[in-house]
Amino acid sequence: MLDDTDRRILRQYQTDPEMAASDLAGRAGVTGSTLARRLARLRAAGILRGVRGVIHWPSLGYEVAVSLRVTLDKTQPRAFDEFLAAAREVPEVLEIQTFLGQVDVRLKVIARDMAHYQELYRGALLTLPHIADIEALMHVAEVKGQETLPL
Structure with a gap:
């Protein structure tokens, strides 16, 4: 290795x-x-995947960050695929993670302010398919945001 x-x-x-x-x-x-x-x-080997720019979103006017924990209606056979495809289309969704357990998906969402977030939440996020439950966690502070590995 x-x-x-x-x-x-x-x-x-x-x-x-x-x-x-x-x-x-x-x-x-x-x-x-x-x-x-x-x-x-x-x-x-796919170990080094490239160089990327890390943007400080608040500097561009995005002051609100929210983590949405989503539980999907798993009685629908294509619930995951259809939800993930639709979530990828929302530009303000920066991260999508899937889990095993009570929460199926976590979305990291940014917005300019609370009014913009409310517009996103009602117009784009709540309309994503197959949502059984959704919980919003408002980002208050980043305590540790390390992207380097201890090599």
Whole structure:
């Protein structure tokens, strides 16, 4: 799987993915060609899935974040598939997670303000198919939002 060199590369890469390749190679203690070969292998294996921009949504005017816990009507054979397909179409739904247990799906939703959230809730979210129960949890503060792994 991963050896110590791969872990060093990933540890340095996740701290600053925009770092120049020569700097990354130096910090990881490998040559530039070794770095390129290792990164290509990590990408091909699906371990390193790319670089992405992390946007601070409040800076763009999205002040409200809500976690919706949804229980679906599981008497309908296609309830999950149809719900998930419809939820993907709502632009303000940032995350969709499925679970085993009482709650079937969790949606992370953002809105500009409470009026916008109410409009989304009534017009787009409550109309999603096969909802048996829905619970809204208002985001108050992010205590830990780490995306790096302890490698």
